[in-house]
Amino acid sequence: MLNIVLFGPPGAGKGTQSERLIEKYNLVHLSTGDVFRANIKGETELGKLAKSYMDAGQLVPDAVTIDMLRSEVAKHSDPKGFIFDGFPRTNAQAQALDEFLSSLNTSISLMLALEVEEQELKTRLLKRAEVSGRADDADPAVIEKRISVYNQETAPVKAFYQAQEKFVAIDGIGSIDDITQRLFAAIDTTI
Ligand code: AMP
DSSP states (O other): OOOEEEEOSTTSSHHHHHHHHHHHHTOEEEEHHHHHHHHHHTTOHHHHHHHHHHHTTOOOOHHHHHHHHHHHHHTOSSOSOEEEESOOOSHHHHHHHHHHHHHTTOOOOEEEEEEOOHHHHHHHHHHHHHHHOOHHHHOHHHHHHHHHHIIIIITTHHHHHHTTTOEEEEEOOSOHHHHHHHHHHHHHHHO
């Protein structure tokens, strides 16, 4: 299996690039943010719980997120692999993902980390708010919070994959096509 963690701060382009990667490599796209938003729309218990955290730009608690991720993975029989988009966001999630994949006799192949500087992220998120309808994109204070949560809680996850020699940084500035080519090149040198 080809299991990729597509990593990066909010607004780095993970969702956009995931669409291209799943098409080329025939992978399952698993975005924890998308699953939470679908649950909010469906007014499920999980959605109600997640909403308060998401609206505030905070992380949904690990236990809830990890359980949800496991059940999403289990929905797919015999996949070629997964793109994990927006997960793991903490070291505890990364550890749980390793253990879970190992129980399925597979593992993370690599982490591709899209690198984009902060001012550009803010500009992109505010622009995305015009079309995404996401409350967490429209409010500059929530954007600030999400970026600071990323810096404090999520960025350290890089070291987890660096220690396993699975970390690859990708320049996330440029045209969408150029960035896709960089991701393809990084994957093709690994597989
Ligand atoms: P995203 O769509 O990836 O930008 O995620 C939107 C929001 O969903 C985040 O700001 C968090 O509140 C929540 N979320 C998504 N993925 C995770 C995760 N792996 N751990 C905790 N919270 C998450």
